[in-house]
Each structure stands twice: as C-alpha cells, then as structure tokens.
Amino acid sequence: MSVESETVSIGEFEFQCGETVADLELAYETYGDFSGDNAVLVCHALTGSAHVSSRGRFEEGDQAYAWWDDIVGPGKAIDTKEYFVVCVNVPGSCYGSSGPSSTNPETGEPYGPEFPPVTVADWTEAQRRLLDELGIPALHAVVGGSVGGMNVLEWGKRHPDHVEKLVPVAAAPRLDPQCLALNGIARRAITTDDDWNGGHYYGGSDSDENGATSDGGTHPDEGLALARQIGHVMYFSKASMERRFGRRAATREAERAFPTDPAGRFFPYRDVESYLDYNASKFVERFDANSYLYLTRAMDNYDLSSGFESDADALAAFDGEALVMSFTGDWHFTTQQSEALAEALRETDTDVAHHVVDSDYGHDAFLVEPDNVGPPLSDFLEEGLDGNAVSDTKAVESESSDFAPVHNSLFSR
Amino acid sequence: MSVESETVSIGEFEFQCGETVADLELAYETYGDFSGDNAVLVCHALTGSAHVSSRGRFEEGDQAYAWWDDIVGPGKAIDTKEYFVVCVNVPGSCYGSSGPSSTNPETGEPYGPEFPPVTVADWTEAQRRLLDELGIPALHAVVGGSVGGMNVLEWGKRHPDHVEKLVPVAAAPRLDPQCLALNGIARRAITTDDDWNGGHYYGGSDSDENGATSDGGTHPDEGLALARQIGHVMYFSKASMERRFGRRAATREAERAFPTDPAGRFFPYRDVESYLDYNASKFVERFDANSYLYLTRAMDNYDLSSGFESDADALAAFDGEALVMSFTGDWHFTTQQSEALAEALRETDTDVAHHVVDSDYGHDAFLVEPDNVGPPLSDFLEEGLDGNAVSDTKAVESESSDFAPVHNSLFSR
Numbered sequence: 029m030s031v032e033s034e035t036v037s038i039g040e041f042e043f044q045c046g047e048t049v050a051d052l053e054l055a056y057e058t059y060g061d062f063s064g065d066n067a068v069l070v071c072h073a074l075t076g077s078a079h080v081s082s083r084g085r086f087e088e089g090d091q092a093y094a095w096w097d098d099i100v101g102p103g104k105a106i107d108t109k110e111y112f113v114v115c116v117n118v119p120g121s122c123y124g125s126s127g128p129s130s131t132n133p134e135t136g137e138p139y140g141p142e143f144p145p146v147t148v149a150d151w152t153e154a155q156r157r158l159l160d161e162l163g164i165p166a167l168h169a170v171v172g173g174s175v176g177g178m179n180v181l182e183w184g185k186r187h188p189d190h191v192e193k194l195v196p197v198a199a200a201p202r203l204d205p206q207c208l209a210l211n212g213i214a215r216r217a218i219t220t221d222d223d224w225n226g227g228h229y230y231g232g233s234d235s236d237e238n239g240a241t242s243d244g245g246t247h248p249d250e251g252l253a254l255a256r257q258i259g260h261v262m263y264f265s266k267a268s269m270e271r272r273f274g275r276r277a278a279t280r281e282a283e284r285a286f287p288t289d290p291a292g293r294f295f296p297y298r299d300v301e302s303y304l305d306y307n308a309s310k311f312v313e314r315f316d317a318n319s320y321l322y323l324t325r326a327m328d329n330y331d332l333s334s335g336f337e338s339d340a341d342a343l344a345a346f347d348g349e350a351l352v353m354s355f356t357g358d359w360h361f362t363t364q365q366s367e368a369l370a371e372a373l374r375e376t377d378t379d380v381a382h383h384v385v386d387s388d389y390g391h392d393a394f395l396v397e398p399d400n401v402g403p404p405l406s407d408f409l410e411e412g413l414d415g416n417a418v419s420d421t422k423a424v425e426s427e428s429s430d431f432a433p434v435h436n437s438l439f440s441r
Numbered sequence: 442m443s444v445e446s447e448t449v450s451i452g453e454f455e456f457q458c459g460e461t462v463a464d465l466e467l468a469y470e471t472y473g474d475f476s477g478d479n480a481v482l483v484c485h486a487l488t489g490s491a492h493v494s495s496r497g498r499f500e501e502g503d504q505a506y507a508w509w510d511d512i513v514g515p516g517k518a519i520d521t522k523e524y525f526v527v528c529v530n531v532p533g534s535c536y537g538s539s540g541p542s543s544t545n546p547e548t549g550e551p552y553g554p555e556f557p558p559v560t561v562a563d564w565t566e567a568q569r570r571l572l573d574e575l576g577i578p579a580l581h582a583v584v585g586g587s588v589g590g591m592n593v594l595e596w597g598k599r600h601p602d603h604v605e606k607l608v609p610v611a612a613a614p615r616l617d618p619q620c621l622a623l624n625g626i627a628r629r630a631i632t633t634d635d636d637w638n639g640g641h642y643y644g645g646s647d648s649d650e651n652g653a654t655s656d657g658g659t660h661p662d663e664g665l666a667l668a669r670q671i672g673h674v675m676y677f678s679k680a681s682m683e684r685r686f687g688r689r690a691a692t693r694e695a696e697r698a699f700p701t702d703p704a705g706r707f708f709p710y711r712d713v714e715s716y717l718d719y720n721a722s723k724f725v726e727r728f729d730a731n732s733y734l735y736l737t738r739a740m741d742n743y744d745l746s747s748g749f750e751s752d753a754d755a756l757a758a759f760d761g762e763a764l765v766m767s768f769t770g771d772w773h774f775t776t777q778q779s780e781a782l783a784e785a786l787r788e789t790d791t792d793v794a795h796h797v798v799d800s801d802y803g804h805d806a807f808l809v810e811p812d813n814v815g816p817p818l819s820d821f822l823e824e825g826l827d828g829n830a831v832s833d834t835k836a837v838e839s840e841s842s843d844f845a846p847v848h849n850s851l852f853s854r
Contacts, residue, residue: 045707141702205682205713206674212714213670219700220663222635227702250633254667257626261619266772269618275744287632289554289640289731294458295738300618301625318702325708331688359679 032058033078035124038157043119047144051133054158055124056116057081059100060108067164068106068409069155069191070096070115071172071179074259074323075315077123080115081108096173098398105402106409111168116155118179120146120322125154128318129230138243141227146322148175148330152182156190169193169409173394174361175327181343181369185332188346193412195405197353198394200365201332201339201372207360210262211324214255218317221251227318250286252317253308255324260304265357265390269300278302285309332369339372349379351408351418353401355393356386367421374422381413381420445471446491448537451570456532460557464546467571468537469529470494472513473521480577481524481822482568482604483513484585484592487672487736488728490536493528494521509586511811518815519584519822527575529568531592533559533735538567541731542643551656554640559735561588561743565595569603582606582822586807587774588740594756594782598745601759606825608818610766611807613778614745614752614785620773623675624737627668631730634664640731663699665730666721668737673717678770678803682713691715698722745782752785762792764821764831766814768806769799780834787835794826794833 034056041052057078060066070080072095081101082094100106100113117125120143128143159167170183170191177199184194203211218224223246231244264272277296284297285305336342350373354366363384370382385400387393394401407415447469454465470491473479483493485508494514495507513519513526530538533556541556572580583596583604590612597607616624631637636659644657677685690709697710698718749755763786767779776797783795798813800806807814820828 141704143704145704145707202688204679205686205688205711206677206679208688208711209670209674209682209686209713209717212711213667213674213717215705216670216699216718217630217667219702219705220667224700226700254626254630254633257622257629258671261622261626264619266617266619266775269622273618273622275615275618275621286629287637287639289632289734291554291556291558291735292628292632292738294558295742298618298621298625298741300622304622304626305629321702322704325705328711329708362679 036158036161038154038161041119041154041157043144044147044149045145049126049132049144051126052119052154053124053126053130054116054119054154056114056158058162059113060111062112062162062164065166065168066111067159067167068111068113069159069167069170069183070100070106070113071151071170071176072115072118073172073174073176074327075311075320076176077121078115078117079123080113095395099402099405105398105406106171107406111409112164114159114162114164116158118146118151118323119154120150120319120326122316122319127316128227128322129316138230140230141318143318143322145325147326148178148182149186151179151326152186155179155183156187165190167191169195171195171197171405172199173197174199174391175323175330177361178327178330178332181332182330184346184350185342188343188348191346192348193409194346194348194350195353195408196350196366196369197401197405198355198358198361198391199369200361201369202330203328204362204365207262208328210258211328214258215321215324217254217258218248218251218321221248221317224248224251224317227321229317247312248317249312252312252315252320253305255317255320256308256311256315257304260307262360263391265359265388267357267388268390268392273298273300273303282306339369340375343373343378344376346378349408349412350381351404351413352380352382353394353404354382354384355389355391355397356384357388358391358393360391370421379413381408381418382422383419384421449571449574451567451574454532454567454570456557457560457562458558462539462545462557464539465532465567466537466539466543467529467532467567469527469571471575472526473524475525475575475577478579478581479524480572480580481519481526482572482580482583482596483509483519483526483528484564484568484583484589485528485531486585486587486589487740488724488733489589490534491528491530492536493526508808512815512818518811518819520819524581524822525577527572527577529571531559531564531736532567533563533732533739535729535732540729541640541735542729551643553643554731556731556735558738560739561591561595562599564592564739565599568592568596569600578603580604582608584608584610584818585612586610587612587804588736588743590774591740591743591745594745595743597759597761597763598755601756601761604759605761606822607759607761607763608766608821609763609779609782610814610818611768611771611774611804612765612782613774614782615743616741617775617778620675621741623671624741627671628734628737630667630671631661631664631734634661634730637661637664637730640734642730660725661730662725665725665728665733666718668730668733669721669724669728670717673720675773676803676805678772678801680770680801681803681805686711686713686716695719752782753788756786756791757789759791762821762825763794764817764826765793765795766807766817767795767797768802768804768810769797770801771804771806773804783834792826794821794831795835796832797834
C-alpha cells in the first residue's frame with residue numbers, strides 16, 4: 029500500500045486557551061490513495077501515535093506502533109485499498125507533533141510546561157488545518173477509540189458538514205468522576221516526583237521523536253511509571269485480569285524494578301505486578317511525562333455538551349450517520365455512557381446505531397477484539413446503518429420484548 | 442458503658458514467617474461486661490484501630506476513631522449492654538500495637554523494615570493470645586469488615602471450636618488480581634518516594650501512638666498520599682462518586698497541596714481531586730507508610746484455602762453459624778466473592794446465610810449504611826440465622842423461581 033509518514037508545519041496556531049505557538053508541527057501518516065470522497069480520519073487514543081498500521085516496523089505490545097494494525101490495512105475493516113486513511117499525532121503528544129518535549133523555535137529550548145494547555149477541540153482544529161493542507165475538504169468518516177472517540181464527537185460538533193460518518197468506539201461524552209479521580213492521582217504521581225521539577229527536566233540536547241529519554245535530562249520516570257500503571261489497570265476488566273494473571277507469582281527471573289524491604293521479599297512478587305512493572309518500564313522509555321499531564325487533562329476536561337445545552341444540542345447540526353460502539357466489560361468508558369450518547373443522537377433524529385460488543389476484555393477490547401470490532405465497522409463504512417453486521421440496542425430492545433412487534437428504529441435489521 | 446483501653450504485652454511472639462519479636466504489644470479496647478459467653482471480637486479494616494466505638498473523642502471522617510460507632514455501642518446492633526466487645530489493633534499497624542514504627546526494645550530504635558512481615562494468621566494468633574490473657578476462652582462471635590472479614594474467616598479456619606458465629610462483612614476468601622494490582626501500585630508509590638529510604642525514615646525520637654509524624658524524621662508522605670488515594674477510589678463506587686462529586690470544580694478556596702504547572706491551572710481543580718487530596722493529607726498525619734506496606738501485603742497475601750484443598754475444606758471444622766454480608770456496589774470485595782464463600786460453607790453443610798445489601802455506596806457501604814447493616818447483624822447475633830432481618834441469597838433464589846416450591850435452604854424464611 030501507499031504510505032506517507034511526514035511532519036508538516038501548519039504555521040501559527042491559536043489554542044482554545046487563547047495562547048498561540050508560532051509554528052505548530054503535526055506528524056501524520058496516510059495510507060492508500062485519495063479519490064476525492066474516500067478520506068477516513070482515524071483518531072488515536074491517549075498515548076497513541078499517527079502510526080496506526082504496520083509496515084514492517086511493528087513492535088508488539090507497544091500501543092504507539094501500529095496500534096490498530098488489525099483494523100487498518102489492505103483488505104482489513106478500514107480497507108486502505110478503498111479508503112484514504114489519515115492519522116495525526118495530537119498536539120501535546122510526543123510522537124512528532126508539537127508538545128511540551130518539542131523544541132520551541134523561538135528559544136531553541138524544549139517548550140516544557142510553557143507549551144499551551146491543549147484540549148480535544150485543539151486536536152480537532154489542528155486536524156482540520158492539516159486536512160486543508162492536504163487538500164481534503166470533507167471526510168467520509170472519522171473513527172477513533174477511547175479519548176480518540178471524544179475527538180470523533182468533537183468533529184461532529186465543530187464540523188458537522190465536513191464529515192459523513194462518525195464512529196466513536198469505547199468512548200463517552202465525558203469521563204465519570206471515578207476516572208477523573210484516577211487520572212488526577214496519576215498526574216499527582218508525576219508532579220510529586222522530585223525529578224519533575226516543575227516540568228523542567230529536559231536535558232540540553234533535543235528530545236527525539238520517540239519520547240524524551242535521550243536528551244540527557246533526569247526525567248520523572250518513577251512518577252510516570254505509577255501514572256501508567258494506574259492507567260493500565262483502567263484498561264483491563266476484572267475478568268481479563270483474572271484470566272491473564274490470576275494470583276500466581278511471577279516467574280523466578282522477574283525482579284522488581286524498584287526498591288523493596290526485607291518484609292516485602294517474604295511475599296510473592298506477583299505476575300500481575302511484574303507485568304505492570306515491565307510495561308511501565310517500557311512506557312517511560314517511549315512517552316514524555318509532561319505529555320501525559322497534558323493529554324490526560326484534555327481527556328478529563330472533555331465535555332461534549334460544553335457550550336451547548338446538552339449532548340443532543342451539541343450534535344444537532346450533524347446530519348450524517350453515527351455508529352457508537354461499546355464493550356460490556358469496559359469500566360473506563362462504559363456501555364451506559366455510549367447508550368446515553370446514542371440516546372442524545374436519537375433525540376435529534378440522527379441516524380445512529382449503538383453496537384454493543386459482549387466482551388470481558390475491558391477497555392482494551394477495542395484494540396484486542398478485531399474480530400468483533402471489524403465487521404460492524406467495515407459494514408458501516410461501506411453501507412451505513414444498513415450494514416449487515418451493524419446492530420443497535422434499540423433494535424435489540426424491540427426484538428426481545430414480547431409487545432413491540434413494530435420496528436421502532438429505522439436501523440433495526 | 443464500661444470501656445477499657447489498654448496496651449498489654451503478650452511476651453515473645455513467633456510470626457508465621459518464623460521470625461520472633463521478644464515482646465509483642467497489643468493495643469485493645471473492650472466495651473461492656475464479660476459474662477462468660479458474651480464476648481464478641483470485632484476486627485478492624487486496613488487502616489482502622491482498636492477504637493471501634495466513640496466515647497467522647499469522636500472525630501468525624503477519621504476511620505481510626507470510632508470507625509463503627511453506628512454499629513457498636515449501647516442499644517446498637519452490637520449492643521455493648523449485652524455483649525462484651527473486644528477490638529484489637531493488629532500487629533504491623535501503628536495504633537498502639539507493635540509494628541514497624543514501634544520501638545524495638547532490644548535496640549531502643551524503631552523496628553522499621555526489620556519488623557517481621559505480618560499475615561492475617563498472625564493477627565488471629567495475636568488476638569487469641571490476648572483473649573487468653575483476658576480470660577476469654579471462647580467467643581460468641583467474630584465480626585469484621587473488609588480485610589477484617591478475612592480476619593473473621595481465619596478465626597473460623599484456625600479456631601473453629603472457639604467461636605460460635607462468624608460475620609465476614611464486605612469480605613472475600615482472597616483478593617482478585619485487579620485489587621492486587623492497585624495495592625501493588627500503592628506500595629510502589631511508597632517505596633519509590635525518596636523519603637522512604639528503604640523503610641528507615643523515622644527520626645530520633647519515639648513515634649507516638651497515633652502515627653509517626655512527630656518523630657522528627659522525614660517521612661515518605663507523597664508516596665503514602667498516593668497510596669491512600671488509590672485505596673480511597675477502591676472504597677467508592679462509580680455511583681457514589683457521581684452523586685458526591687460529579688465533575689464539578691472544587692470551591693474557590695481549595696488549593697492543590699502539591700506542585701502543578703501553568704497549563705494545569707488552565708483546567709479546573711475538581712471537587713473529587715480536592716476531596717482525595719484533603720483526605721490524603723489527613724491520612725499521612727495519622728498513618729505510618731511502613732505499616733501501609735505491611736498491612737496491604739497481609740491483605741493481598743490472604744487466601745482462605747491456603748494449606749487446604751479448598752475454601753470449603755478450610756472451614757470444614759467450623760460447625761457454628763455464619764452470616765456473610767455483601768454490598769451490590771462494592772467492587773473491592775464483590776458480592777460474587779461473598780456468594781462463592783457462602784457456597785463453600787454450604788458445601789460443608791455449615792449453617793450460613795448470604796445477606797446481600799442493595800447499595801451503590803461501594804465498599805464503604807459497610808461503614809456508611811448502618812441502617813442496612815445493623816438489623817441483620819443484630820438479629821443474627823441474637824437469634825442466629827432465624828433472625829428476622831437475616832436474608833439469604835439461596836432463599837431469595839428459591840422464592841423468585843417459579844419452579845422451586847420447596848425450601849432448599851434450612852435458613853430461608
């Protein structure tokens with residue numbers, strides 16, 4: 029397939045907060061060929077990158093690399109032989125787009141905590157600007173999971189006439205306070221790490237595009253590791269953790285990457301701890317702590333209804349079709365939140381289906397269950413809500429009720 | 442009522458790990474008068490103390506002070522006019538019983554990380570030794586919530602002939618890997634705090650009995666605060682957090698107790714963060730970081746079936762009655778885990794009821810729903826499983842099924 033991976037400058041950019049940077053850089057990748065009406069924007073999750081699909085440099089287990097390789101590619105659900113796929117690293121991140129670890133061209137130093145706060149609205153506007161640069165006036169679809177699904181909703185809110193289909197996957201109009209609490213604790217872990225130093229921890233040399241550990245600075249790795257571990261637990265369900273780890277001890281080779289005391293060594297180092305520790309140690313190599321602060325704040329702050337009366341109101345101008353997908357075992361972005369979103373869209377007579385995948389994989393399901401995510405997504409992109417594999421909670425409701433013989437949804441099958 | 446609050450030495454004590462201390466001290470309180478067969482042992486939760494009921498020095502919101510004041514007292518569910526209530530601070534804690542922050546009489550210095558690792562079995566044996574000292578050969582009941590409920594189960598396992606009634610509340614035979622993960626992250630937050638210093642952070646002067654901040658040492662407060670916050674989220678449910686905090690900003694006076702950056706100040710400091718931060722700041726004043734490591738390890742390590750073939754096997758020798766209580770909104774210790782425990786007891790023909798309280802308060806429900814906890818507990822202590830307010834999942838099952846006209850439980854009403 030034809031793949032382009034580039035970083036472009038879109039010039040001065042004013043953020044939602046009112047601050048500007050002189051020159052916003054955006055790292056993006058495109059897959060396939062643009063035919064005029066086949067562009068699909070894919071929005072990445074919190075710590076993802078523009079690198080949505082593999083092309084030989086796939087590294088397993090690393091969300092930043094080819095994070096949706098099972099879904100995006102030639103002959104896959106988002107078929108790059110058919111669609112022109114664009115994925116952009118969001119501003120504030122550390123995978124090539126401007127963010128705290130990038131060099132401020134005006135000072136020659138990393139922005140650090142002087143980088144403007146970013147919001148999901150900023151991500152959306154930056155994407156819109158990039159698409160203008162690429163000569164793409166309108167999108168066939170915007171698809172994204174987790175906070176990437178919030179990015180999808182923001183497209184429907186801000187540019188309802190420039191997108192035909194919205195697919196928020198494992199997303200929500202806003203986070204609930206349980207998740208806000210956990211993200212707040214994660215940020216506190218970073219900012220109370222002595223090495224955070226008010227966000228000024230970058231060394232003299234420029235940080236590279238795959239994180240910021242090669243710049244000679246002493247980074248708040250311990251705080252970022254804790255933050256990642258808290259996040260990681262949010263991506264699993266109880267059932268998936270039971271299946272994957274149970275209570276068993278780690279293999280003999282596994283050693284704690286951090287201090288413990290003699291009493292601690294009396295107890296087993298468990299597989300679940302070892303797994304989280306190992307992943308955290310990989311994560312701090314690839315991700316920037318300040319970016320973690322910036323992006324979790326954008327996620328926490330997101331509220332679809334902001335500036336409107338309600339979620340329904342915020343999406344009232346969108347008259348395309350929407351496929352809302354959720355997973356029964358997901359407690360980070362729940363099926364109930366997706367159903368509320370679908371209800372908001374139904375309120376405004378938007379053509380919507382809420383496709384619930386019965387899965388006990390937790391939030392990760394949108395990444396690890398391609399066999400269940402792919403078919404409805406593929407059919408929806410191709411045929412809309414009439415797509416064969418697309419189901420809707422509203423239709424299921426009426427089918428399972430003895431007293432609802434009449435289809436109460438245009439989209440029930 | 443008659444209340445005694447004392448600290449006694451029970452002499453040399455060998456821990457399950459094989460290590461000994463020359464002189465184990467136990468802080469305990471008793472309420473009411475002992476009549477020979479009316480002793481009720483109440484087991485506290487992770488960060489609780491022997492001070493289960495108030496007597497004028499009640500401080501609201503502090504679990505260590507009168508943590509079950511709504512349940513234990515004259516005329517209350519565990520009626521101290523009728524029962525002789527004993528509550529003992531567990532070894533390893535920091536409320537008067539020997540633990541890492543206590544002075545090692547052999548060195549004149551705090552034990553610190555040289556204090557032996559403690560287990561729920563150690564707690565149980567220390568309680569047994571104390572009861573011997575007090576001249577209490579057998580117990581009418583052992584009652585406890587959360588890890589205190591694990592302590593209850595250990596009584597049934599180790600001393601089945603010395604207790605008539607077991608009441609594990611919001612407990613489980615063992616933690617699931619999700620909770621193990623969160624506790625592991627909490628411990629990592631403590632041990633990666635530079636001030637933890639391998640557990641040697643106590644100052645020169647003795648720590649006092651209400652924590653360890655007055656000893657002149659620099660304690661790992663930031664790590665302990667994070668640990669507490671992670672734990673705190675585990676005590677709430679999504680519903681209780683939604684009701685209590687929603688997504689609203691904190692009041693104007695609230696200020697973060699830890700560093701943030703300019704970008705952070707663009708976003709609201711939320712009520713839920715402010716609440717967790719405030720509580721963490723109170724917690725680090727009252728609790729010792731090493732004790733937090735020790736006690737969470739005891740909880741994580743607890744496995745009722747340990748040394749036996751199964752949970753049923755472990756409790757097979759107990760021939761008294763058991764009331765298992767759980768709460769529908771509790772994700773720390775779930776209703777499913779309590780049902781599995783009840784099933785294990787049913788397998789060995791133990792007289793058991795599993796009383797499920799429909800509550801969306803989360804794990805905290807056992808502390809904050811006295812109107813729902815009190816009546817079944819009170820009736821069970823008085824009349825056993827025939828008690829009027831005692832319900833059983835088994836009975837409910839048969840009642841709600843069209844095809845189960847025959848009582849399939851001895852204890853259905």
